[in-house]
Amino acid sequence: MDKGTVIxxxxxxxxxxxxxxxxxxxxxxLIDSTLIEQVVSAIFTIVTVLHAWLRRKKVNMAKEKKKDKKSKK
Known part of the structure; x- marks a missing residue:
């Protein structure tokens, strides 16, 4: 695993x-309002998961591209 995947x-x-x-x-x-706390928490989770998913998709596409270049040689 590379550094970005671990992060x-x-x-x-x-x-x-x-x-x-x-x-x-x-x-x-340190937020008093429960609703604001839940919204901030949900946004943090969604952004984090989307970032990890998109990063993984990008890495897989790069691997496939590299594999295609090797097979063409």
Missing amino acids: SIIAVMIAAANQVLVLFGKSPM
Whole structure:
């Protein structure tokens, strides 16, 4: 695994842990409003997962492109 993949996995794990904490009412954020806290937490999780997914898609496409170049030689 490359460095970017490890960072993406860690970020997704942090986002998941944050969601679990919010579900149990143990806010890791210093926000008083429950609704705002849940919205911020959900946005953080969605952005993190989308970033990891898009990064993985980009890496797979690069691998396929490299494989195609090798097969053409």
